[in-house]
Amino acid sequence: xxxxxxxxxxxxxxxxxxxxxxREVCLIEADREREKARLTYREFKExxxxxxxxxxxxxxxxxxxxxxxxxxxxxxxxxxxAIFFCGGVLVPxxxxxxxxxxxxxxxxxKAEFLVIEYHLWRVMAQAEEFKTLAAPTVLVTEAPxxxxxxxxxxxxxxxxxxxxxxxxRNRTDPACIxxxxxxxxxxxxxxxxxxxxxxxxxxxxxxxxxxxxxxxLSILPTNHAIDxxxxxxxPFTCGAAVVHLRTLRPEYIREAFTxxxxxxxxxxxxxxxxxxxxxxxxxxxxxxxxxxxxxxxISVNRALTRKSPKPKISRMLLRQVHEAFGGELRxxxxxxxxxxxxxxxxxxxxxxxxxNGYGSTEAxxxxxxNDFKPFRPHTVGKPLPxxxxxxxxxxxxxxxxxxxxxxxxxxxxxxxxxxxxxxIVDGWLLTGDLGRIGPGGHLQLFGRKKxxxxxxxxxxxxxxxxxxxxxxxxxxxxxxxxxNYLWPARTMVGEQLVMVIHLEPxxxxxxxxxxxxxxxxxxxxxxKRVSGYLVWERDxxxxxSLKIKRGELAEEIRGTLGRDRVLPL
Amino acid sequence: MPTLESTTSEVLDLAAAHFRVPREQxxxxxxxxxxxxxxxxxxxxxLTHLEHHxxxxxxxxxxxxxxxxxxxxxxxxxxx
Numbered sequence: 208x209x210x211x212x213x214x215x216x217x218x219x220x221x222x223x224x225x226x227x228x229x230r231e232v233c234l235i236e237a238d239r240e241r242e243k244a245r246l247t248y249r250e251f252k253e254x255x256x257x258x259x260x261x262x263x264x265x266x267x268x269x270x271x272x273x274x275x276x277x278x279x280x281x282x283x284x285x286x287x288x289a290i291f292f293c294g295g296v297l298v299p300x301x302x303x304x305x306x307x308x309x310x311x312x313x314x315x316x317k318a319e320f321l322v323i324e325y326h327l328w329r330v331m332a333q334a335e336e337f338k339t340l341a342a343p344t345v346l347v348t349e350a351p352x353x354x355x356x357x358x359x360x361x362x363x364x365x366x367x368x369x370x371x372x373x374x375x376r377n378r379t380d381p382a383c384i385x386x387x388x389x390x391x392x393x394x395x396x397x398x399x400x401x402x403x404x405x406x407x408x409x410x411x412x413x414x415x416x417x418x419x420x421x422x423x424l425s426i427l428p429t430n431h432a433i434d435x436x437x438x439x440x441x442p443f444t445c446g447a448a449v450v451h452l453r454t455l456r457p458e459y460i461r462e463a464f465t466x467x468x469x470x471x472x473x474x475x476x477x478x479x480x481x482x483x484x485x486x487x488x489x490x491x492x493x494x495x496x497x498x499x500x501x502x503x504x505i506s507v508n509r510a511l512t513r514k515s516p517k518p519k520i521s522r523m524l525l526r527q528v529h530e531a532f533g534g535e536l537r538x539x540x541x542x543x544x545x546x547x548x549x550x551x552x553x554x555x556x557x558x559x560x561x562x563n564g565y566g567s568t569e570a571x572x573x574x575x576x577n578d579f580k581p582f583r584p585h586t587v588g589k590p591l592p593x594x595x596x597x598x599x600x601x602x603x604x605x606x607x608x609x610x611x612x613x614x615x616x617x618x619x620x621x622x623x624x625x626x627x628x629x630x631i632v633d634g635w636l637l638t639g640d641l642g643r644i645g646p647g648g649h650l651q652l653f654g655r656k657k658x659x660x661x662x663x664x665x666x667x668x669x670x671x672x673x674x675x676x677x678x679x680x681x682x683x684x685x686x687x688x689x690x691n692y693l694w695p696a697r698t699m700v701g702e703q704l705v706m707v708i709h710l711e712p713x714x715x716x717x718x719x720x721x722x723x724x725x726x727x728x729x730x731x732x733x734x735k736r737v738s739g740y741l742v743w744e745r746d747x748x749x750x751x752s753l754k755i756k757r758g759e760l761a762e763e764i765r766g767t768l769g770r771d772r773v774l775p776l
Numbered sequence: 777m778p779t780l781e782s783t784t785s786e787v788l789d790l791a792a793a794h795f796r797v798p799r800e801q802x803x804x805x806x807x808x809x810x811x812x813x814x815x816x817x818x819x820x821x822x823l824t825h826l827e828h829h830x831x832x833x834x835x836x837x838x839x840x841x842x843x844x845x846x847x848x849x850x851x852x853x854x855x856x
Contacts, residue, residue: 278836278837302837302840303840305841326835326837327837330841453835453836454820454835454836455817455820455836456820456821456823456824456836457817457820457821458824477815477816477817478817481817663815664815664816729807729843729844732841733807733809733810733816733843734816736810
């Protein structure tokens with residue numbers, strides 16, 4: 208791999224990689240069974256530089272912000288490289304957000320350029336909030352011939368001849384603005400520097416190395432901090448290849464493993480569980496004799512790998528299982544949300560390593576990662592090299608808030624010094640998660656201190672972001688909470704949002720009111736919906752500026768009502 | 777060419793059979809995530825079954841922002 212300590216920016220490191228491995232394949236793009244693109248590092252460079260030149264001609268300068276809203280595909284990475292080449296700051300936005308949410312974050316980031324897929328652009332252009340779009344240059348990919356582009360330019364035609372001029376950046380300059388939340392309430396734009404990414408890449412590849420010939424299957428959205436690192440920067444700076452799959456359907460993921468002989472893949476717990484379910488069903492469908500044999504082999508493998516993994520032996524013992532994963536798989540990575548230990552154990556017993564990690568966008572992706580020495584399914588592993596982790600305000604059992612310090616921790620929240628000061632204190636990032644450091648320095652998580660939930664898909668949901676959907680609800684006041692914040696539970700599972708309703712005097716919870724709440728709830732994306740409600744009979748405590756004192760209200764509710772008072776919606 | 781009504785009805789039939797829910801409990805305006813108790817991944821699985829049934833191809837993004845059977849049927853209808 209490249210010695211990333213010698214580079215000052217992602218653009219510089221990627222530029223060196225493209226020259227270092229010109230003949231290696233860096234990118235494969237597949238849609239179902241069809242391969243749509245296969246690029247070597249040289250071809251990738253040849254695709255990106257004319258775009259970079261056109262960006263320069265359009266006035267792109269060092270520090271210009273450019274957003275990308277795309278599904279995982281080759282043009283995502285080509286555009287990102289062109290932006291870094293020109294010294295730009297990348298704003299990767301979630302393509303799954305609603306157009307209104309995307310437009311809000313575009314406005315907050317002050318992005319001057321936008322690269323977006325046609326089908327997403329078509330929907331955005333029809334949104335009521337479209338008039339708020341300020342980005343003067345919009346590049347649309349894959350637009351059909353003759354399509355109305357609402358003032359945008361075609362990505363495929365946006366290229367200029369001539370050598371673009373590489374724009375050097377300093378390590379401490381911003382590389383990306385990544386939104387960890389704030390689509391409804393206060394935007395949390397994490398400003399991550401080039402150093403944050405370069406250091407994270409060094410730390411991660413020390414644990415899980417990439418090299419030419421490695422194939423990383425990218426199914427998490429590239430805008431997600433994890434995939435951006437392990438599905439782009441990591442493999443590219445090591446001469447490896449990224450395989451993009453433009454569908455998340457389990458049958459095509461399974462096929463991709465064997466077709467492309469995948470080495471690594473990152474997934475969220477929900478997809479891991481789906482793989483587990485699929486395997487269990489296949490095992491159950493085996494004739495009794497073969498099933499018995501399989502169980503015996505799994506038992507042997509479990510006994511042999513108790514102290515440490517033995518990949519060669521596991522592949523020999525459970526050859527058919529490993530062949531279903533392509534036969535070359537070194538590890539799956541799971542992160543973004545809590546993974547049940549039983550699921551991790553299921554895969555470990557088959558000899559399939561699942562690197563369970565813990566981190567956050569603010570931390571520059573990963574804080575801790577399992578090292579399998581030995582396998583500990585109940586922990587999220589040890590801190591990455593260069594990462595300091597400690598527990599503050601620990602109780603008698605040693606459980607307290609997890610705080611982290613490292614060169615990978617973000618610089619600040621964009622345009623929000625107050626929130627930055629509340630989140631990074633004396634250089635320590637306050638994660639808001641509760642944990643305990645066990646023997647050997649392995650971190651175990653126990654729940655959250657902050658008012659938020661994380662779904663199995665790895666989505667962080669903040670109640671403040673959800674409340675907007677209920678504006679004008681005909682009640683005296685309402686407030687949304689994470690249930691585990693109202694009633695602290697030492698668990699990372701079963702997280703849900705609860706609406707606390709304070710009715711007008713004499714008002715009752717009528718069927719109309721429930722229908723009204725249900726309709727508004729349905730307008731939210733399915734993973735953001737409120738699961739239940741609670742009627743509260745006292746006025747909400749308010750600040751002088753009439754904002755709800757959430758902490759105080761939560762304490763009052765906690766002291767008066769139990770979780771059993773929540774009614775389902 | 778089937779009507780939107782018949783397409784919607786077929787979508788409901790297939791969803792009921794696939795997720796083993798009594799057909800009479802499903803209505804076109806139902807939120808399928810909630811009514812069927814499924815995740816976004818399972819919804820993609822439903823999409824695959826619908827593709828096979830209607831002999832069309834529906835990209836994953838066609839499901840984006842869609843949570844009721846009627847809108848899903850409209851997306852299918854536009855490709856028939």
